[in-house]
Structure formats: C-alpha cells, structure tokens
Amino acid sequence: MASYPAFPVPADEDQRLRDLERYGLFEADSDEHFDRILDLTAAIFRTPIVALSLVEADRQWFLARRGLDVRETPREMALCAHAIVHDDVMVVPDARADERFRSNPLVFADPHIRFYAGAPLQTPEGHNLGTLCVIDREPRDLSAEQRAVLHRLAQLAMRELELRRLAHLCPVTGLPTRHTFLTIGEREFGRARRDHHPLSLLLFDVDNLRLINNRWGHAAGDRVLADLVQLARTFLQEQDFAARVGDGEFALLLVGIDADQAMALAEALRTAVTHLPGVHTHSDFRLHISGGLTTLAAQDHAFPDLILRAEKALELAKGNGRDQVASLYAGP
Structure with a gap:
C-alpha cells in the first residue's frame, strides 16, 4: 500500500471515465499538434518537463510529453489525479513541503518534482479528462496571469482532442460509427x-x-x-x-x-x-x-x-x- 495520501476521486468519476473512453484516446500516439502545444508551453513557462496527461481509473498516461522518460504512472502517484478534481489551475509551489506529495516517489526520486502546475483538459460537458501540466525540479510559483495562460493553453489542447474525436464521426449525423x-x-x-x-x-x-x-x-x-x-x-x-x-x-x-x-x-x-x-x-x-x-x-x-x-x-x-x-x- 502506498505510504502517501490517496488521490481524491472526482464527483463525476463514472461519467468522466466514460467520456475518456469515448474520445478514443487510449494508447493513441501524439501528433504534431500536441507537440506544438507542448513546445509553446515549455517556451512560455521555461520548465524542463511539460506533459499532456490523461487520468484513467488506475493510471495516468501521457498523450504527449517533454522531459519525461516514462509513458505512464500509477494513478496514486499522479499529481494530475489531484488536479482533475479542480476546474481551475492547481499549483504546487514545492511538493517536498506539501503533505500530499512529499512522500511520493516522483518527488523524492526521479524525476524529483518540486514545482507542479496543472490545468484541466475539460470536455464541453464539464468532465476533466486529464491535464496540461508544467513541472520543475526547483520550487517556484505562478502569477495569476501565468495561471490564466496555462488554462488557455489547456483549452487549446482540448480543442485538438475534440477535433480528433469529431474527425471519426459520421459527417451526416454527427454520430460515432x-x-x-x-x-x-x-x-x-x-x-x-x-x-x-x-x-x-x-x-x-x-x-x-x-x-x-x-x-x-x-x-x-x-x-x-x-x-x-x-x-x-x-x-x-x-x-x-x-x-x-x-x-x-x-x-x-x-x-x-x-x-x-x-x-x-x-x-x-x-x-x-x-x-x-x-x-x-x-x-x-x-x-x-x-x-x-x-x-x-x-x-x-x-x-x-x-x-x-x-x-x-x-x-x-x-x-x-x-x-x-x-x-x-x-x-x-
């Protein structure tokens, strides 16, 4: 059993997981659109790690990532699992000083997370599939303006997810096939x-x-x-x-x-x-x-x-x- 606090479960968890399934994203490969969003995010926030994470029932996995070797982590280790219960940007200035995360292996071992900020990837129906997150190995914080920028970048990423979903629908009825x-x-x-x-x-x-x-x-x-x-x-x-x-x-x-x-x-x-x-x-x-x-x-x-x-x-x-x-x- 993990020695760190359990992740919170969103009130809409069942439908959130349904939405994630219905976007058809499981094990999907990244593409140039997601890569450009990550490059832009990294340039703006100057963090060594940026990622688009999707949170499933028992794991988080990265649709796109920079500065991370792993493709997925258990959900109980994922800081993003905490971020998806919020509709605004979740900021952790110093994970070593935060009781939720200081005993997390991702904090005291590789990749040695100290600073984390995650903006939810929210569907039009209001369900958070995951986050666009920025991570640093040194403590820091975000201004209100920076939080707003990260939120807008997450909306841009969600728009790309929505376009990918729409591309697979019947053009006459708008239904899946x-x-x-x-x-x-x-x-x-x-x-x-x-x-x-x-x-x-x-x-x-x-x-x-x-x-x-x-x-x-x-x-x-x-x-x-x-x-x-x-x-x-x-x-x-x-x-x-x-x-x-x-x-x-x-x-x-x-x-x-x-x-x-x-x-x-x-x-x-x-x-x-x-x-x-x-x-x-x-x-x-x-x-x-x-x-x-x-x-x-x-x-x-x-x-x-x-x-x-x-x-x-x-x-x-x-x-x-x-x-x-x-x-x-x-x-x-």
Missing part, C-alpha cells in the same frame, strides 16, 4: 457486469429511407437522418451512447435502465418519429422506424450476444409489418 460502437459496447458491457446494473440495446432502422432517397434525393434523406438523430438524442441520458451502424440503421445503448423502461423509451421514440417537423413537406409521407430491443442477461458472455439478439428482434419487427419495436430476451 459501427467500429466505435463495438468498442464502447464492450466497455459498457464490462462495466454493467462489474457494477451489476442493467444495460439495454435498441437497434432501429428507418423503414422508408430508400423511398426518401429515390423520390426526393439523397440530400433530403440526409436531412431526415440528421433530424432523426437530433430527436433521438432528446431521449438519452448522458451515460447512454448512440451510433450509426448502417445506412439507415442506428444503435442506442441504454445504460442503467431495465427492459420495461427501455421498451417505453423505444415506443416513445417510434411514435415521436412520425411527428418529426420538416418531414411533412409532402403530405403523403410519414417517416417511421422499426426497432429491435434486448437487455443484458446473466448468461451473456460478451457484447456481441446483445447485438445478435437485438438484430434478431429487429428482423422480427420488420417481418411483422415494420413500424414497430420487437424485443427478444435471453432465457432463464
């Missing part, structure tokens, strides 16, 4: 197993997307899909996850709600779709969807078990005449 859906689904599957909370999966298909594209063109079809996604988002909680998994097929991963709640949500969405504004330009047209719903069961071994059942349920809904939600659940 199937590959990301499978990755996040596995993580939520594991989390639901660990925490013993429900997990539901709704797959739904736009029944008449081909008609829209053929009659009014693909631009009209794209507008319908964008409107549909905007509507679907209003039914989701922050921890839920939506993805476009096919041409007109979407997936909603519903975290923490049981089968009855998930079915009520699915039916409410199906009904709301028929009243979408902007779809009624043509009086003979009504948009409708078919859905397949399932819920995590004790005998499920992996996330694809849920996908397979939801796909079968979706086929059942289509085979029964469409414009409906069918459900399939694992047996006892």
